[in-house]
Amino acid sequence: MTTFEQNDDVLTIRHQHEVIRIEPWGTDSVRVRAAQPEIPAGDVGALTVRPPQSGDVVIKTGADAVGEPATEAAVLINGELTVEVTLPATNGYPAPLLRFLRTSTGAELLSEEREHFWWPGSRAYFGNRAGSPEIHLQLRAYPGEKLFGLGQRTHGRLDHKGLALDLLQRNAEVSIPFVLSDRGYGFLWNNPAVGRVEFAENHTRWSAGQAQGIDYWVSTGSVAGGPADILSHYADATGHAPQLPRWASGFWQSKLRYRNQDELMAVAREHHRRGLPLAVIVADFFHWTAMGDFRFDPAEWPDPKGMVEELAGMGVELMVSIWPTISPLSENYEHLREGGMLIGADQGVEFQQTIQDKGMPVPLPVAFYDPTNPRTREFVWDLVKRNYADLGIKVWWLDACEPELNPGHPGNLALYAGPGAEVASIYPRDNARMFAEGMASIGVADTVLLCRSAWAGQQKYAAAVWSGDIPATWESLRVQIRAGLSIAIAGIPWWTTDIGGFHGGNAQDPDFRELIVRWFQYGVFCPLFRLHGDREPRLPTGFEMTGGPNEVWAFGEQAYEIISGVLALRERLRPYLHEQMDVAAATGLPPMRPLFVDFPSDPRAWEIEDQFMLGPDLLIAPVSEPGITSRAVYLPAGTRWQDGWTGQEHPGGVVLEVPTPLERIPVFLPAGSELRFIVPLARSGPVHDPEQFRIRTGSEKMRS
Numbered sequence: 001m002t003t004f005e006q007n008d009d010v011l012t013i014r015h016q017h018e019v020i021r022i023e024p025w026g027t028d029s030v031r032v033r034a035a036q037p038e039i040p041a042g043d044v045g046a047l048t049v050r051p052p053q054s055g056d057v058v059i060k061t062g063a064d065a066v067g068e069p070a071t072e073a074a075v076l077i078n079g080e081l082t083v084e085v086t087l088p089a090t091n092g093y094p095a096p097l098l099r100f101l102r103t104s105t106g107a108e109l110l111s112e113e114r115e116h117f118w119w120p121g122s123r124a125y126f127g128n129r130a131g132s133p134e135i136h137l138q139l140r141a142y143p144g145e146k147l148f149g150l151g152q153r154t155h156g157r158l159d160h161k162g163l164a165l166d167l168l169q170r171n172a173e174v175s176i177p178f179v180l181s182d183r184g185y186g187f188l189w190n191n192p193a194v195g196r197v198e199f200a201e202n203h204t205r206w207s208a209g210q211a212q213g214i215d216y217w218v219s220t221g222s223v224a225g226g227p228a229d230i231l232s233h234y235a236d237a238t239g240h241a242p243q244l245p246r247w248a249s250g251f252w253q254s255k256l257r258y259r260n261q262d263e264l265m266a267v268a269r270e271h272h273r274r275g276l277p278l279a280v281i282v283a284d285f286f287h288w289t290a291m292g293d294f295r296f297d298p299a300e301w302p303d304p305k306g307m308v309e310e311l312a313g314m315g316v317e318l319m320v321s322i323w324p325t326i327s328p329l330s331e332n333y334e335h336l337r338e339g340g341m342l343i344g345a346d347q348g349v350e351f352q353q354t355i356q357d358k359g360m361p362v363p364l365p366v367a368f369y370d371p372t373n374p375r376t377r378e379f380v381w382d383l384v385k386r387n388y389a390d391l392g393i394k395v396w397w398l399d400a401c402e403p404e405l406n407p408g409h410p411g412n413l414a415l416y417a418g419p420g421a422e423v424a425s426i427y428p429r430d431n432a433r434m435f436a437e438g439m440a441s442i443g444v445a446d447t448v449l450l451c452r453s454a455w456a457g458q459q460k461y462a463a464a465v466w467s468g469d470i471p472a473t474w475e476s477l478r479v480q481i482r483a484g485l486s487i488a489i490a491g492i493p494w495w496t497t498d499i500g501g502f503h504g505g506n507a508q509d510p511d512f513r514e515l516i517v518r519w520f521q522y523g524v525f526c527p528l529f530r531l532h533g534d535r536e537p538r539l540p541t542g543f544e545m546t547g548g549p550n551e552v553w554a555f556g557e558q559a560y561e562i563i564s565g566v567l568a569l570r571e572r573l574r575p576y577l578h579e580q581m582d583v584a585a586a587t588g589l590p591p592m593r594p595l596f597v598d599f600p601s602d603p604r605a606w607e608i609e610d611q612f613m614l615g616p617d618l619l620i621a622p623v624s625e626p627g628i629t630s631r632a633v634y635l636p637a638g639t640r641w642q643d644g645w646t647g648q649e650h651p652g653g654v655v656l657e658v659p660t661p662l663e664r665i666p667v668f669l670p671a672g673s674e675l676r677f678i679v680p681l682a683r684s685g686p687v688h689d690p691e692q693f694r695i696r697t698g699s700e701k702m703r704s
Helices: 226-238 261-274 303-314 333-338 374-387 420-441 475-488 510-523 557-587
Strands: 001-006 010-015 018-024 029-035 057-061 075-077 081-087 097-100 108-111 124-125 134-141 147-152 163-166 174-181 186-189 193-201 204-208 216-220 251-253 280-283 315-321 353-355 365-370 395-398 413-415 448-451 463-466 529-531 612-614 631-636 641-643 653-659 667-668
Touching: 010 075, 010 081, 018 075, 029 075, 029 081, 029 163, 075 163, 075 631, 124 612, 147 475, 163 174, 163 463, 163 529, 174 226, 186 226, 216 226, 226 557, 251 261, 261 280, 261 303, 303 315, 333 365, 374 420, 374 463, 395 420, 395 612, 413 420, 420 448, 420 463, 475 510, 475 612, 510 557
Parallel strands: 251 280, 251 529, 280 315, 315 395, 395 448, 448 463
Antiparallel strands: 001 010, 010 018, 018 029, 029 216, 057 075, 075 081, 081 097, 097 108, 124 134, 134 204, 147 174, 163 193, 174 186, 186 216, 193 204, 353 365, 631 653, 641 667
16 A cells, blocks of 8 residues: 655655655755655755745645546645656556646656566665665656756767766766756756766666665746756755855966976966966975875975965965875875775775875875765864965865776775765765865855866855866867856856866967967856966876976967957956856856757757857857868847947847957857957057956946
8 A cells, every 4th residue: 555644845655665755845846755665864965955945835645636547646736846646557566656747837847757567666776675775766758858967078968868877976077967958847866876877768767876765856947937947946955156256257377287386486477577367376286295294395385375475466366286185105194094084995905096196106006085074074174274274375176086096996985974886976075065164164255166076066165167187189179168068057157177178288289279279269258267288298197297388378479469368358258257156156047058048948049069158148159170260150049149249230040150260259249238348459558457358338338
């Protein structure tokens, strides 16, 4: 016998060994949890606090609750989202099936579907019940459906339909299991276990190799609100990003590694001498005495406090690279190991990576600290505070935070939060949490944490994600355009790439110079604007490596003239960008987003993968092919558009062939927008002069 229980606004279904709990979780949204024999008490997922919702929740139970014959049934209505629960008598072994509808129209948004008509059902549990089973959730597949988000991927597509994807963290592959459908729903698989999702033609299936239960969240919005409503509900459920600090929207400079204080300061001083904007410069890896010491090597960085103060005088923040790796030669290794603050292993020794750190004659094994352990967070933050933050440093590069394992077996990890097979994906989130909470504890709110990986909800910890160690190729640039839009849909509004790519690129090569110019022209419209890369000549990974030249003046005079103009453009964009970042903090709407977010009623807007909106007033069409002199640009229907460079107006709903001289990429504005846009090709003063290069809106429209 199946039972339906109502406890306030929560519906609980018990069927044989399984219990299913459906509860409202924000406006037009529900959370579904299912397990055998009870819902787990512990929870390390992203849905930590139930958000408020508008309106009352209605629950009905009984055979006629869904308005059609069924053996047993129930319905829960939360605003525009209705959940029907039925036990279809036609199934071999009847079991509860959940169906999600738009309340106002009755249209089906999403439905669970059995794996087989006889056995198993839509929610399947396999394994030894003394431990955590393998779990499946099967959902109906819909012909022609488009699915977006899912974090950051390297497969080069924006729409994930037809793909099977691993759910685990890797360098350049950021797993955030949230998807937005063109059918009008958002779905979060609230499970950080190592798993897989299949967006096949015959089904959608989410699975985890080891988990204590099934946990997912479904949301919709008004027809008029479209994707923006769903993204807002998702931010309410998982956490809103803070406001981006005003300094963080400027230009960030780094190369593979400045080996010492003199090298780094020489670059910062040269930026200042040339009048080039500079917001952040980086002391990258191996600046330390040993991995895990979390302090500057005094032989290479003799006066870090003086360095920070001189940079501050130039309006520049110092970002410091913090790796979660702990060398056995570190002065803190024994304390962390004996205190249970390092990641353990189910099998083998408790080392998870190899690298040639300082003091090592060859690459040797290193361990990872465990940020899911509150003792680790307290101890490591205390070291970071004393050795960095107390010097005035407030920007942190949280590199290798997947964590980057060798071999890549996250299921072998043993964390404070649980077995790696069940919780490994939350590692980057809890690593960011350690720094965000640490900065808050000393009263510093305006931080940015540059992370190489992320999980659902990490945006609330001031996390910015960059796209990892990517190749310096045109194909890679094309991939980044899709990757940035995907992670924006998955809830991360602060995102960036290594301009020019990370692996390779010769500053003297004309082909690479063209690539880096085009990448700069794309990067200037990204949420964060940042140059990085391991240029030629390159060395094997180790503390001797430094990488070839990677400063804006290193790529030849023609490239320098264009790039310096792009830097000036960024300065003019910053006020507008912060308006969009403030919107992101308040509503969850990312500043950089696919066309369909702003134009959901235009079917073509759902198909465009190589253009994007930066806020409501800038449509960007990057150039990602070498040697081309024009490219096709689609202008969404429903408005007229103005060319940002020429001022010429065009109707919406058309494809234009737009010139792409090396000096610029296509940029369009909705006609009548308060934002006006001109790049100063000839400069007559320092490009960091805010009066010369700020954007004027409203009554202060941009003058030519």
